[in-house]
């Protein structure tokens with residue numbers, strides 16, 4: 381135990397930890413995008429999926445805890461490695477502060493990570509905690525219910541992205557995530573010792589293709605709602621039903 385803790389605190393151990401936690405996060409982000417694309421199916425599809433997850437706490441909580449641990453360990457190893465590198469080379473390479481081969485993504489890994497963390501913080505308050513004061517939509521997420529009285533996640537997503545600046549923020553957030561990922565996936569292979577000069581071009585190509593696919597998949601959701609009005613008819617129907625139910629409850633109380 382003591383030896384493995386010592387290994388994880390070494391530079392090599394931290395690089396390994398970043399690669400393993402990065403793999404977990406990439407798998408989650410890919411699965412989550414596929415789940416979100418159900419917004420392009422009838423509302424029952426994404427609602428069924430969300431109710432399945434919300435109703436299986438023995439599945440939901442282990443996944444949440446693994447994700448939380450992966451995010452914390454990934455952030456901790458990134459920041460400590462960055463600080464160690466900075467301390468070892470405080471003034472950079474004289475006359476050539478950034479190596480020529482460094483891409484925008486590789487030079488902005490720490491900044492990109494902070495932006496993605498901030499985006500994730502907002503996203504969790506927006507759709508998981510459903511904090512009504514931060515979404516800017518003219519409806520209450522808590523009022524959006526299916527005929528069975530369960531949360532209408534489809535209507536909630538449409539209501540959330542009907543606010544143009546929230547949609548724009550999401551597109552920029554997932555843009556930052558995908559830029560971060562395009563370099564991160566290549567670094568992951570390097571840290572795991574799976575990248576050599578033969579495979580490097582393929583890994584680079586695959587990492588960029590994955591980043592572009594994730595960007596298009598994620599950005600399609602806010603864009604389709606904010607620009608093309610996707611799902612608005614369903615949202616209007618649910619809002620009208622909620623208003624009618626509230627009015628009827630008010631009548632009953634009189």
Ligand code: HEM
Nearest residue numbers: 409416430444500503507508533550554557598599601602
């Ligand atoms: C257009 C983009 C996205 C949409 C529409 C979306 C949608 C959602 C929704 C509706 C939930 C709540 C699920 C529920 O409680 O039923 C959720 C939760 C979550 N999302 Fe996203 N998401 C998007 C992008 C992202 C990205 C880019 C990440 C990662 C960086 C992410 C990470 C998470 C996490 C960690 C949760 C919490 C899961 C839980 O424990 O309940 N999402 N998302």
